[in-house]
Amino acid sequence: MVKLFIDGQQVEAEEGQSILEVARKLRIHIPTLCFYRAISPYGGCRVCLVEITDDRGSRLVTSCSYPVAEGMYVRTTSERVLNARKVIVDLLLARCPEVKKIQELATELGLGAPDPEYREDHDCILCGLCTRVCVELMGVGAIGFHGRGAKRKVTTPYEEISDICIRCGACAFVCPTGARVLELEHITGRKPVPLLSEFDEGLRSRPSIYIPFPQAVPNKPVIDKDNCVRLQMGKCGACQFFCEAEAIDYDMKDEFRDLKVGAIILATGFKAFDANRIFRLGYGRYPNVYTSLQIERMVNSSGPTGGEIKLRDGRQPRSVGIVHCVGSRDDKTNSYCSRVCCMYSLKLAHLIKERTGAEIYNFYIDMRTPGKGYEKFYEKLMRENVHFVRGNVAEVTDWAMTAEEEGRLVIRAEDTLLGVVRRIPVDMVVLSIGMEPQSDSKDVRQKFNVSCGDEGWFLERHPKLAPVSTFTDGIFIAGTCQGPKDIPDTVAQAGAAAAEVMALIDKGHVDLEPNSAYIMDELCSGCKTCIPLCPFKALSFNAEKGISAINEALCKGCGTCVASCPSGALQQNLFNDEQIYEEIKGVLIYV
Amino acid sequence: MSENMSKAKPYEPRVVAFFCNWCTYTAADLAGTSRITYSPNARIVRLMCSGRLDPQFIFAAFRMGADGVLIGGCRPGDCHYQEGNYKALRRFILLRRLLEDMGIEKERIRLEWISASEGEKVKKVMDDMIAGLRKLGPLHLNDDTVLELDESSKNAIDELQAEFQGGVR
């Protein structure tokens, strides 16, 4: 431990710590430009200069790189320091007059505009943060300093397109000035594709370590292991460096646990219809065609735009078209109605109208508003002057036929109430996408022995009498995996499924199938033919008695073993051989 | 005998359909509630699973006058009892060869995977099979082996009973 004085305060510090580190712990403000905790200090910008006095006298040193020493006396705002700082910032301002960060520093120090005679127009202050991050933190070293003196700049070797840049964007992230030279396109020759936030429907990007969404449970960040530089290449590790709780463990692996349970509820949800599948509606081709889920995020105050409705270029739309039944009620995609889209389309129409005052057009086949207050809501929207066009949208195009349509998207639809085909120019198109079963629903349901209907939704035991049970005892379903439905219905089903499970647990006994199989011991020769045939392991061989035995509790009553038994020792209650022969006789005997 | 009876009526194929409870029988039920019409020639015998189907039943059906046998089970992977339909498939593959060697045309026995929501498929399969059987004609298994029973004193039911019970010991 080392004792020193900073601005008159006596402090204790560890050996090897820099003055800046110690000062920051004491919340003493020293400005920096080229400092970043996760990499080695450079002392290049000189903005962090402080005056130290030790046995060698007083001098100015860069606090970011100078280590503390016993008995050192540090002054962070002495006249000498402030004068030096002013000169440095002035010089920086002269080099980069348009850079916001430098302007802020200048204002802080009371400096005016730079002398026009010395004014240059750079945006890079040669702080070296980008080069150091690239080589030290990311282990790549795609960029470095090139040249000397006034011609010094940051660039790739020989100013050629880099082969080794990993497009992590760390250089742009740490740059204090937002230098144009760090546009990744210039370094790699390829347009970088940001990691898009799944929760925000691709409307904003996210880092490799992120909290998926505000209501995530647990509300902790996760690491995207396919894109994390540390996990993929063994470098970086900045997040662990900065985490004061030391909560980050890169060696964590997926854990597989076996749980013994007596009942299972499948609530595996739905998949949103992929609007790319309908080419003529322009999703993925025109930037201002959105899906309803994207608008949901936009409208949300914690979303990518803070709740403002904006086009891709930041303008507010003056007119919006909302297209119902995208991927629903359509023989070419899904012929069923997804149930929730009309209501959410009305909701979005209302919210967009409220926030932007734009002209809203809803294109619908039928307006489906069952439920409490739903019809009233529809009427309210009509009173708010939302336009409703009854007709399927044929296409969304940017091909203008009149001056009014120039630069806008045109929705072409037949208005079946008016009996004409209309072209309605809008700024933004919202596609009300439907619901589909999850892409892995077949694998999931086969694992649990659940069948599905012809649309792929999990099949309930009976649509009226047992809507949350399946044909397999103990397995229940709830929510949209059983079929499209809204939140109130989902919650009701979830409660119903939970109640069924509790009833099952409370009962304390399980009802057995009456049509179970049984073995006539005296006829069983112990040939063991039946044993491997039972998927429920109800059959076992009793080596002592030399015959097979059935566990009645496990037998589901399929009769497969009965048909295979070579000597007829296995029979099935209610479906005995004799009974079936009589049935066959009965159905054929009368011509 | 049955020949006289069949002379009196035009030939209508008689099919015994062994349907599994969970998928095929439900599909047939669905066909019913959806008012889908199809040839009424099949008589359905319900089993819990297509795996219950003993080949003895198929032979018995032919012996008792069926012109065709239809077996319906769940789709592979969807069997309510996991694997019963696979066992039915295995038996069917060997059975089909044996029946061919016994001179019974392969159109007379058919295995179909029909899931619970495929009411339309029930119609399609039934109509298709019956049409095929019409072309093939009756099986007439009884004619070849019935002994000279006193025809005038026994009716068709008794004959079949005697035939049937005089089987294997």
Add this chain to the structure above:
Amino acid sequence: MSKPKVGFYWCASCGGCEEAIVDLAEDILAVVDAVDICFWPVALDFKREDVEKMKDGEMAVGFVNGAIRTSEQREMAMLMRKKSGVLIAFGSCSHLGGIPGLANLHDRKTIFDKVYFSSPTVANKEKTTPQPEVHKGDHNLKLPVFWDTVKSLSQVVEVDYYLPGCAPPVSLIKNALKAILEGNLPEKGSVLAPDIALCNTCPRKDTKPENLLLKEFKRPHWAMIDSATCLLAQGILCLGASTRSGCEAACISANMPCTGCLGPTGKIRDFGAKALSAIASTVDSINDEEITLKLDQIVDPVGTFYRYSLPSSFLHRRKSNLSRGGGSE
């Protein structure tokens, strides 16, 4: 008191069942002591008229072996039925139809064509075939009618008991004779052998794995068969699980698989169908093509599963477009 009368007759048979009686060895002397054999064409000189002259039921027990496929055999079967108090179907042929039953895959025409015309060692330019009736001068010669279909004994007359096996094992014959002499026969219609499958008494039972799924089917002459392990586990198609026991696993002890000659157990109505089910159900695959490939290794399904029991199966015979000629069948 006179000894009970006993008669034997053979229909479409190989003679093995007659030899089975002889196989009683010394014990046959006890039999001869206890009963009066009054009809046995293979061994004794009694004639048909001798039987015709008997009173109905005069023979306490009649043993008929062989299947029925000519009009003469039927006549004799009916005669034996008339004159016997108890009629016993002796051996697989009379019990189930036996190996001659496999002729049900053909009919009279195809058999005659082969035997009298197309067989490679036959020269029959005049196309001569046996005729049921021929007049030569003032002689009227008759031959029994050769039917299209082979039948088991019970398909022709009412049978009281069945002694199964090809030929019936000596122990079963002894037990049956003992029961007859002691007046201790079970209920009418029974098979005089234990009602349980062969695996029960098979010496290799313990070596059969509990979870045996079949991967292949080898014909016996294509494999080096281990003499201690379960044959099915070695890929040899053994029908012991479907077949009645009573033979003390004779074939297995000779390192050959069971072919099903004692017929099915009591609950089974069609031997071949059930045996097929048992074998096919345990094939180790769930894929259509794979299953077919494996099962194609069973070379002759009818010959394998219905070797002794084709006439007694539900189907009886191969369907053919017979004209009603060649006898009533």
